[in-house]
Amino acid sequence: MFARFTDAARETVAHAARLAAGARPPAPRLTTGHLLLALAETRDETVPASLALDPAALRRRLGAGPGDRDLLATLGIDLDEVRRRAGASASLWRMTRSPFRPLRVEVAGPGVLVPLAGGARKVxxxxxxxxxxRGALVEQSDLLRGLLADARDESLTHLRAEGVNPARLWRHLNDPHAA
Known part of the structure; x- marks a missing residue:
């Protein structure tokens, strides 16, 4: 399933899986909250600047605690450099659908296997x-569209609490020249 994702979008989903697996206690499923936090922490140029999220505040709101990057930085360790040297790139990650349970989608990577919750699968x-x-690969902006698509989703609650107007963000995604 990742074959149709850009590297940035693949890294976002892989980061969300690491967040779910690294939660204390580990989350049983990757949720839309994990996807939103991963998007805030790995945002690229396809995501509008109007998505101004403070990853640290969002971590606190989601109860995710400090990130691996922050903890390792206190020891003088650069997590990006460690991942680069270890070859832990997004290309090592896979997203698969179970042939026996077609609604079950899992993200697997080095030492991680996390099923997607229903809302994350919809995203x-x-x-x-x-x-x-568009006839293109899935970009981070497409993941954001997926997060905005369900008005009842928990991620919209977090966006609103961070001062983001989901309707304005949706309009901006669909027409970047809109005010």
């Missing part, structure tokens, strides 16, 4: 739909 499906309509 991925909406992102893939938008990318197919």
């Amino acid at each position: 991925i499906e909406v992102a893939q739909h938008h990318a197919r309509r």
